[in-house]
Amino acid sequence: MANSPSISLIERDSSSYTVTTSETVLAIVGYASNGRFDKPQLVTSRNDFIKKYGNPPESAPWSHLAAYRAFNQSNQIIFWRVGDTESGDSDEAFQAERVITHLSRNGRGGGDSGDSVKVIVRSKYTGSYNNDLSFKTSFELDPITGDSIHKVEILKNAIVQEIFEDVTWSSGDSNFFETLINRSEDNGGSKLVVVDKYHGSGDSIFDISGDSAGETYLIGDSDGADSLVFATLEGDTWTSTSGDSADYHFRQGTDGVPTGDTIGASLFAVVLGTGEELANTELYDFHILITPDSSNQVTQNAAVTLAADRGDFIYIADPPQSTSQANVVSWHNGTGDVGRDTALNSSYVATYWPWLKDWNTNTGQYAWCPPSVFIAEKYLETDRLYGPWFACAGDIRGRIVASDYETSPSKSQRDSLYGGLNAVNPIVFFNQKGLEIYGQKTTLRNLSALNRVNIRRMIIFVKKLIKRAMDGIVFEPHTADSWTRATNIINSILEPVRQGGGLDDYRVIIDANTNTPSLIAQGTMKGIVKLLPVGTIEIIELSIQLFSPGSSIE
Secondary structure, three states: OOOOOOOOOOOOOOOOOOOOOOOOOEEEEEOOOOOOOOOOEEEOOHHHHHHHHOOOOOOOOHHHHHHHHHOOOOOOEEEEEOOOOOOOOOOOOEEEEEEEOOOEEOOEOOOOOOOOEEEEEEEEEEOHHHOOEEEEEEEEEOOOOOOEEEEEEEEEOOEEEEEEEEEEOOOOOOOEHHHHHOOOHHHOOOOOEEEEEEEOOOOOOEEOOHHHHHOEEEEOOOOOOOOEEEEEEEOOEEEEOOOOOOOEEEEOOEOOOOOOHHHHHHHHHHHOOOOOHHHOOOOOOOOEEEOOOOOOHHHHHHHHHHHHHHOOOEEEEOOOOOOOHHHHHHHHHOOOOOOOOOOOOOOOEEEEEOOEEEEEOOOOEEEEEOOHHHHHHHHHHHHHHOOOOOOOOHHHHOEEOOOEEOOOOOHHHHHHHHOOOOOEEEEEEEOOOEEEEOOOEOOOOOOOHHHEHHHHHHHHHHHHHHHHHHOOOOOOOOOHHHHHHHHHHHHHHHHHHHHOOOEEEEEEEOOOOOOOHHHHHHOOOOOEEEEEEOOOOOOOOOOOOOOOOOOOOO
């Protein structure tokens, strides 16, 4: 402290500002015709999605159709592919595969090498999307040396995707075709195929020559030019289901979509487990989860548990297809014999009814789809145009474009779906307006503000922002200045929500009353955030009063 006249400048930083999350992110767990199984991936566009996960599987297109719709409103989707990868039966996912036997050993001769020398070209990922890949070999003569310069091209649907120049067919060379193609993707290797060589005669070097020096080999499908045989490697011997060795052996890629719903649900339950990748909030940040390819209660129960464990997303649970109004009420209450034996009861879960019809551009046909295919898009649209605290329902934010609907619940049916502690949000067709979402309850069966979707989603939004902002407070001094800074940061998050119509009022309390000496000694900062959310108008009652002619209205 100064002892003589002077001027002191004291600096106090009050410039704390809001840390915003990324735009709303949708997470989808479902089947696909391409791509990896081992972890979720972020996808940023429809083209990126098709490139990574292929076209919709024929028997389960709904995850893809949901993603296509979501990309109308967002550029961020987290997708986790599930499928049968180890059953050993016809449902298992396989890579598309071509076995080329038109080879010569060590450059000696040519023609069909039988079982002695083979090259296997496989799609990098399992799935039917890879059945139109081709492996093309070609060469040209060097005009100076007269040497052959060989090239390998990887085509999809007859369009060149990758080119590997100046390859050789000798395994000892640094530019041996297998070596170049099988390098890591970051190091110039193929993103589409892998190559294996097999030579039962024990030769360590082999050449592709003769006709195969300039051939196109379809992988996983037939070009109609030669006999086709399903070939598999058993130990050191190639066997086929019919016929002897031929120039072309192939295996079609399959998607791994199980025939039985119970088997499929078990696959979903594994990846939705609280110990799996999607449970890690530090790796994956998303706001909405859907599983449109599985409405089995095993799948849904796992998703409900994950939602409660993370506490930062809402799950849209789909009812089974062709469920009546009475049965869908029983279904979500866990009664009757309609697919559930436990009730859906969580503020992190919402359900809608009935199924709607959408256009599948890949098949050129209409497909009946579970509600989440459409509802997820409406959540994303509402967040983009209004904010997550606005209800995705009604004329303004609840309009749905679909080709058809299974049924349209009447007023009395909607009273059953939505009345009391029932919580099925109806989708209704109005003859002058079209299809609309006409409810916005979560499945929480308590009389609480959190039994409404808009309030649950507003709380999720606020919690995410506060959590990220408080990262800047961790390891700061446990002093009143830090408490004030934390309070200012949280206020700066909540005020825009209040001004935007999501909150009537709020209070943030982080002071000496909430932080006792004992808490300070433990390195714990505590606070209280009080929120008064804005409700929604769901029932309008207007009294129309009629007066006789000549009277006055007061």
